[in-house]
Amino acid sequence: MTTRKHLIAGNWKMNGTQASTTEFFNSLNPADFCTQSADYLICPPATCLHTAQDAISGQKLPIATGSQTMDYHESGAYTGELSTDMILETGATHAIIGHSERRQYYNETDDTVSQKVEAAINAGLIPIACVGETLDERDAGQADTIVTTQTQHALSRVPKGTCPSKLVIAYEPVWAIGTGKTCDSAEANRVCGVIRATVARLLGDDVANGVRILYGGSVKPGNAAELFGLPDIDGGLIGGASLKATDYTDIAKATAGLTQTACSV
């Protein structure tokens, strides 16, 4: 039977300095991060990736690091962008791709998401491809169509034979990000199931059974256990609450004993 370990991924967005990054990791206790229950990841600003690595090693924390975006070109005249090599060089293992804020403010499209997912996998970075509907789309009854279409695009260039552990998808309803409005847990699980069924159609049942699908949108210590206890939610992509060491720790602890064995595909 396929098992999926939860992934507790923090997205710090444009928050944090090198000093606050060191302070954050220094205040974590390695004993609170059980690697049998989950994998842990923090995506700080790019300027703090090295600092985060140093603090994590110093504290012997089982936490990986990731970037919040990346470019799909190998190098060249792309001012301000980060290549996969630059990200990997910091020791990072993951890259968030297609976050709704990148789609909204920086012209990220389904096509650039698909190119970035392909480039990340080819380079050995694990993409966290974000999909999710706006409130207007949900109110118009289009949530499943939007999420399915975004997932199809995100996976359209995934190289054949990609191991499911090398790919993560995050369902992030746009209306729940940073608003304090969490998606109802049963509904979040249902939509994650829609995404998993889409993965099965495109990449086969083995990949669908093994790929981690996270929920993101106002995850907090108080709702994490309920969300992560559902069969198609394999952890969280956490914004605001990941900035506070105590909240990130409490969310991490909510995964105790929750390795996923059930699957809706």
Ligand code: PEP
């Ligand atoms: C996010 O940044 O992806 C996110 C889900 O933010 P928040 O947890 O603050 O809603």
